[in-house]
Amino acid sequence: MTHVPVMIREVMETLAPQPGATIVDGTVGHGGHAAELAKASAPGGLLIALDWDEAMLKAAIERLRAIEGVRVRPYHADYRQLPESLADACLAEGRQNGADAVLLDLGLNAAQIDDxxxxxxxxxxxxxxxxxxxxxxxxxxxxxxxxxxxxxxxxxxxxxxxxxxxxxxxxxxxxxxxxxxxxxxxxxxxxxxxxxxxxxxxxxxxxxxxxxxxxxxxNRELDGLEGALGAAAKTLKPGGVMAVLSYHSGEDRAVKRAFRQLAQEGSFEETTRKPMTPTEAEVRSNPKSRSAKLRGIRRLS
Ligand SMILES: C[S@@+](CC[C@H](N)C(=O)[O-])C[C@H]1O[C@@H](n2cnc3c(N)ncnc32)[C@H](O)[C@@H]1O
Known part of the structure; x- marks a missing residue:
């Protein structure tokens, strides 16, 4: 079964990538979100794709490399290593270190569940x-x-x-x-x-x-999540945005706390006060989206 990217319209509106953007997808999965983000960043975009599941990563990269006008750099890594992967990719591509957009789509992929x-x-x-x-x-x-x-x-x-x-x-x-x-x-x-x-x-x-x-x-999915979110947000360039999709109350609590903490520190603002949720139409057509919550945070200039 293929994985339908959850809240794709809301994710694209939140991240709003421009041509030439440096984008990190920390949980690339099937590459559904990443493909749309990559297309919006062409020409001149750089997409850095992480997944700790090697099989997922391989399939996604094949799909993403078919998109014209974008450089793609895969990392078989945990998103807790996102800052190091981004720095490595920027160095290799001769770019300024920093991201315009970061996406984390937590949880599982349909292919992993069905295997x-x-x-x-x-x-x-x-x-x-x-x-x-x-x-x-x-x-x-x-x-x-x-x-x-x-x-x-x-x-x-x-x-x-x-x-x-x-x-x-x-x-x-x-x-x-x-x-x-x-x-x-x-x-x-x-x-x-x-x-x-x-x-x-x-x-x-x-x-x-x-x-x-x-x-x-x-899988120690919640361990160090708050710290990892803070570290990932700090890789954003001024004006850059990070979006996080979560599917479980424990995850959303960690995202909320990490974002509040960043906003209090003064150089970030949340893109919406409350998390966004999927429309009824999306839940009907993709029941796996029913528990999704989307939060975004922007680095101030
Ligand atoms: C919901 S899927 C992502 C789907 C993707 N956005 C798409 O549109 O195809 C989540 C992915 O995150 C990966 N993942 C979960 N936790 C991770 C972690 N700590 N580090 C890296 N990848 C992780 C899983 O292996 C899975 O492929």
Whole structure:
């Protein structure tokens, strides 16, 4: 399944890239947003594309290199390394160091969710891994088979807003004694055994929050997010804008706090007071956009 870029019109209006612009997409994914940004920056634009998932990055770069009038520089990197990647690209391209536009589209790509081998989706049976960069970190199964019930409960509650966190954690710990968790189906079974059928939310699969929480934990998605946002914003040239799309309350809280802090320091202003959300029409045509929030911050001259 291809990934439909979320709130593309709002992102383009917020970043408003001009010909010749230096643009950083810190989470390039399928390159949907990046392609539109690159086209707007031609001729003379430079697009720096980061993704910590090498397969995603490769596919995106092929697509972006087909766009005329733009230089493209890929980095297989975490967006926490955005300042270093930008500096390296500007040096290599003989440009002044600094960005006119920065985009971070947090979360996952449809292709990653649908890939059973990654073990991210409760809808596909596969190995319970969930790592987006499989060259480092601990697979979800390894963590779930060794963490204490309290640790699992805290992750489910804090990162998934899961109200059955304690019961789910207990079922996991009880079941793994005889049979360690191996597959996504094993985790789904634990959730279904823990959440009473009568109390289930009809619109949301009972395992949704558990899978989201374990994925965020395994990939350390919120660790250092605020600091990384501050560092990324400080790479902007005067007048440059950074836009961040988030899909989860924990992420949006971190973005909000980082932006408030930057605005208080005096050399940044938020582009809107409240986050923008997708139109009803977009949510109807792309349900995955339903939880999106877009915030922007501009560096003052
Ligand atoms: C929602 S997708 C981006 C989709 C993209 N905007 C598009 O239009 O195709 C998020 C991407 O961010 C990547 N990602 C998530 N966290 C990351 C991080 N800390 N560093 C680098 N890439 C990250 C994921 O691998 C994924 O490809």
């Amino acid at each position: 059973a081998e990654r073990g991210i989706s409760f809808r596909q049976d596969g190995p319970l891994d969930m790592r987006m960069d499989r060259s480092r970190g601990e697979p979800a199964a390894a963590w779930l088979n060794r963490a204490t019930a309290r640790e699992i409960e805290n992750v489910l509650f804090n990162l998934g807003d899961e109200r059955w966190a304690r019961r789910i954690a207990q079922v996991i710990v009880d079941r793994r004694k005889d049979r360690p968790l191996k597959t996504t189906a094993d985790l789904v079974d634990c959730v279904l055994a823990a959440v009473p059928a009568a109390k289930r939310d009809r619109r949301l699969h009972p395992a949704t929050r558990t899978f989201q929480a374990v994925r965020i934990h395994v």
